[in-house]
Amino acid sequence: MLVPNEKYGRLAIDSGAGFLAFVLSVSESHNRSNVKRSPLESIGEYRRLLAAMPERIALRLNVATAFDCPFEGRVAETNTIGLLDLLVPMRPQVELCLCDTTGRASPDQVGELFAVCMTRYPKISRWAFHAHDTYGMGLANIHSAWREGVRVFDASFAGLGGCPFAPGATSPGCFGAWVFLLESISIS
Secondary structure, three states: OEEOOHHHHHHHHHOOOOEEEEEEEOOHHHHHHHHOOOHHHHHHHHHHHHHHOOOOOEEEEEEEOOOEEOOOEEOOHHHHHHHHHHHHHHOOOOEEEEEEOOOOOOHHHHHHHHHHHHHHOOOOOEEEEEEOOOOOOHHHHHHHHHHOOOOEEOOEHHHOOOOOOOOOOOOOOEHHHHHHHHHHHHHO
16 A cells, blocks of 8 residues: 555554555655655654554555656755665665656666665665656666666556656556566566
8 A cells, every 4th residue: 555654554554454655755845745744754754654563564665756856856866865864774674666756767867876775775675666658768767777676667557647746747657568678678
């Protein structure tokens, strides 16, 4: 279950959810638009949720606007790493997903950020990538993440979806295209 704060995380746990996906944004403006609080307030929510969460529940940490913000533009790598420096020590046994919320990231930016993060946070259980295909870069960005060792990718069926708080962003990309790409590079 996707949870934006402690309250809904606790409700998900009480409802029997076995896998939670907590979301927060690197950029202040997107986090306020998306979950109605600052990134630091979201970090507090995450900390409290972790304290209340049984170890048996799997956790994914979605870091939105890791590359670009619809309101602030390109996000500095140091901003994403600064946020992760606060989050990762709380529970490194997570699936950590870097999100290209706007679809404006470039393959070199994706590869570089994953390379830096995977070296800096070696205890992360599993890495994931959430790409949007707004400018037709989704497949290239997935390939770049794959080359860095990422093996979990978000997609959508028939290209449906988007983000209501990222004006103009299209879907995470068509599931069939992602599968075709990943099967092609897995074979070669």
